[in-house]
Amino acid sequence: MKYFFSKFFQFFIILCLVVIQLSFLSVFPLLHTSVNIILVAIIYYTLVVGIYNGLIAGFIFGFILDIFSAYTIGPITLSFLITLSITYFLFRHFLSNNSLYSLLLLITSGTLIYSATFYMNSWLFYFLRFHSLTYEISYLDWPLVAWQLVIHNILGLIIYYVLRRMSRNLLNVNNF
Amino acid sequence: MRLPKNIRFFVILALVFGAMVFFEFLGLLTPIKNGFSYVVTPVQTHIYSITLKIKSFLPSNQGETLEYKNQELQDRINQLVIENSELKNQLNLSKEIQDQLKFIQGNGLSSISAKVFGKSSDTRSQVLLVNKGTSDGVILGAPVIASGGIFVGQIIESNAFSSQALLATDNHSQVSSAIQNETNSPGLTLGQHGLSLKIEFIPQLENAAHGQTVITSGSQDHIPKGLVIGLIDEVSKPVGELFQNATIHTLIDYNKLEVVSIILQPPQ
Numbered sequence: 001m002k003y004f005f006s007k008f009f010q011f012f013i014i015l016c017l018v019v020i021q022l023s024f025l026s027v028f029p030l031l032h033t034s035v036n037i038i039l040v041a042i043i044y045y046t047l048v049v050g051i052y053n054g055l056i057a058g059f060i061f062g063f064i065l066d067i068f069s070a071y072t073i074g075p076i077t078l079s080f081l082i083t084l085s086i087t088y089f090l091f092r093h094f095l096s097n098n099s100l101y102s103l104l105l106l107i108t109s110g111t112l113i114y115s116a117t118f119y120m121n122s123w124l125f126y127f128l129r130f131h132s133l134t135y136e137i138s139y140l141d142w143p144l145v146a147w148q149l150v151i152h153n154i155l156g157l158i159i160y161y162v163l164r165r166m167s168r169n170l171l172n173v174n175n176f
Numbered sequence: 177m178r179l180p181k182n183i184r185f186f187v188i189l190a191l192v193f194g195a196m197v198f199f200e201f202l203g204l205l206t207p208i209k210n211g212f213s214y215v216v217t218p219v220q221t222h223i224y225s226i227t228l229k230i231k232s233f234l235p236s237n238q239g240e241t242l243e244y245k246n247q248e249l250q251d252r253i254n255q256l257v258i259e260n261s262e263l264k265n266q267l268n269l270s271k272e273i274q275d276q277l278k279f280i281q282g283n284g285l286s287s288i289s290a291k292v293f294g295k296s297s298d299t300r301s302q303v304l305l306v307n308k309g310t311s312d313g314v315i316l317g318a319p320v321i322a323s324g325g326i327f328v329g330q331i332i333e334s335n336a337f338s339s340q341a342l343l344a345t346d347n348h349s350q351v352s353s354a355i356q357n358e359t360n361s362p363g364l365t366l367g368q369h370g371l372s373l374k375i376e377f378i379p380q381l382e383n384a385a386h387g388q389t390v391i392t393s394g395s396q397d398h399i400p401k402g403l404v405i406g407l408i409d410e411v412s413k414p415v416g417e418l419f420q421n422a423t424i425h426t427l428i429d430y431n432k433l434e435v436v437s438i439i440l441q442p443p444q
Contacts, residue, residue, distance in 0.1 A: 026295035
């Protein structure tokens with residue numbers, strides 16, 4: 001029963017985060033373009049519960065976000081999977097001391113990796129003729145990227161200090 | 177030979193991802209997308225609407241009240257610009273264009289109202305999510321308008337219960353346009369990083385000037401002539417170039433849209 005409630009709660013959280021990202025943050029233009037609350041959440045989730053569950057969560061989130069993106073199904077999912085894999089590799093081999101600083105560094109690297117992989121994936125799917133939209137490097141707004149790193153780290157701090165207390169009862173916590 | 181557990185997991189994940197992309201390519205994921213959209217869209221529509229209301233309550237000081245009044249006046253000006261544009265249009269219409277309009281009206285061209293329930297999950301795209309889809313008659317390429325005739329964007333993706341509209345300000349947006357002057361100067365309106373609009377490819381000898389209205393030219397599939405895009409702000413005439421270009425001032429704030437209209441096509 002506890003297992004069922006845990007899974008139901010996790011799925012409910014996924015839907016809530018999707019709704020917050022698409023329908024709440026989007027009303028505020030600066031937040032919409034600079035905050036990817038789902039990316040921060042799944043990076044934290046992956047670091048906390050492990051790579052397998054993290055990748056499954058990333059896959060589900062990516063699929064749902066792909067449905068509501070201007071692209072075909074795939075680019076966001078693939079970006080999440082690559083980002084989580086590299087971030088977890090960095091965590092296990094270079095930043096494995098479970099400190100707040102390592103979490104913030106991993107969120108920073110994860111944000112940059114996601115931006116780069118999403119950019120490449122949008123090109124890949126464009127070349128494969130799966131969709132007609134792509135991005136040129138000139139479209140990138142570098143101050144916005146810097147602003148995104150700041151906001152994501154603040155979100156990381158909030159998660160570290162607040163949500164981890166609540167999540168211990170609901171998640172099989174391995175780290176942090 | 178049995179693969180190690182971690183390798184097996186990544187192989188399975190890659191196969192599932194590959195299958196998902198392949199099924200999407202074949203259009204087999206449409207029922208799943210429709211189902212998900214059917215469940216989530218009403219919730220998102222309510223949340224978006226509530227958030228907009230919360231945002232509208234936020235102005236409390238005098239400066240923001242003035243801003244609100246200013247917005248009301250701006251809306252009134254927009255309405256007058258549309259009316260003015262329609263009057264100019266009627267004056268300038270040749271018999272051929274009148275026939276074309278008659279043809280469009282005669283074919284029962286109509287629009288459908290749609291509620292905005294969010295923006296694209298890809299934060300770099302300027303895409304609105306609206307709660308009307310193919311089951312309501314929405315088709316790809318259909319123009320989206322607001323405030324009774326201001327061009328906002330075009331439908332780029334649609335499932336049974338929801339659609340995605342690419343805003344005119346997105347970098348990918350290209351709209352065949354005309355400037356309302358003596359010669360109806362042609363041009364191409366392009367989005368500028370999600371922030372503004374620019375009209376390019378205006379022949380150098382044409383008279384483009386500040387304050388002139390830019391409208392859709394009607395030469396693009398699904399987009400009728402005469403939808404107001406914006407007003408010309410600043411004209412640039414590079415020496416030695418064949419074309420001039422100009423920045424366009426949009427008449428509405430795309431971030432505050434709650435309800436839009438999608439122009440439907442007549443049944444074939």
